[in-house]
Each structure stands twice: as C-alpha cells, then as structure tokens.
C-alpha cells in the first residue's frame with residue numbers, strides 16, 4: 128500500500144460534500160458489487176434471515192454478511208433509502224472516513240488498501256477523497272456547479 132490519504136479535517140470535508148458531483152462521477156464506474164465492503168477489515172454490516180422447514184417444525188434465524196452497496200441493505204417500508212449507486216458510495220466512504228469518528232472516536236479506515244485491490248473497476252478511496260477535498264462544496268456552489 129504505497130498510497131496516502133490526507134485525513135486532516137476529512138470529517139468536515141465529507142459532511143459538507145453530501146451533494147458533491149463527484150458521487151455521480153464515481154457511481155458511473157462503480158458496479159455496486161460490494162467487493163470493497165466484503166474485504167474491508169472494519170466493515171461489519173449484517174442482515175438477518177429466517178429459515179423455516181417446509182413442515183413448519185423448525186425455524187432458524189441466521190445472521191449473514193450484508194453490504195451497504197445492496198439495495199436491500201437500506202430497505203425501509205416500501206423503498207430503499209439508498210436507491211442509487213451515488214448515495215451508496217457516499218454512504219460507504221462517508222461512514223469509513225467521517226461518521227465512524229463520531230461513532231467510535233477513530234477512523235473506519237486502517238489504510239490496508241484491500242478495497243482498492245479488489246475493486247473490479249479500479250476505484251481508489253484515496254483518489255476519491257482527494258478529488259472531493261480538491262473541490263470543496265463551497266467552491267462548486269460559487270461556480271454554479273451544484
């Protein structure tokens with residue numbers, strides 16, 4: 128892992144970037160395959176599946192791995208909160224680098240680079256974070272680009 132990621136103030140940068148056009152740009156390449164979440168050592172999201180025997184005598188409840196890149200992960204009574212890929216990528220990256228700090232007092236990224244190595248289309252979290260930092264929301268607004 129030879130890359131680096133500027134973490135100074137990253138939480139504020141990402142919290143201010145909810146409507147940043149970069150989310151659409153990365154989503155045009157992202158397949159929403161979930162590989163990045165499956166290989167990330169800090170991702171922990173799970174779902175629950177109930178399995179009932181045909182005779183109705185046995186019922187099992189299993190906890191299974193899930194990913195914020197599936198539409199079902201954010202499904203709430205009638206629809207997905209994160210229906211599109213831009214908001215799924217935003218959710219993943221903002222959680223890793225920003226809201227994880229509020230949740231656990233530390234970054235959700237340990238810098239291992241696995242999400243980069245296993246992304247089938249070469250999306251790089253360090254590149255995406257740098258692109259958003261390079262064009263802050265305020266500058267885009269002034270430019271009429273948001």
Ligand code: SF4
Pocket residue numbers: 163166167168169223235236237238239240241242243252
């Ligand atoms: S580089 Fe960060 S976000 Fe990517 S897999 Fe490693 S810990 Fe997870």
Ligand code: SF4
Pocket residue numbers: 156157158159160161162163164196242245246247248249250
């Ligand atoms: S591994 Fe790459 S293509 Fe797959 S969901 Fe993650 S960022 Fe998108």
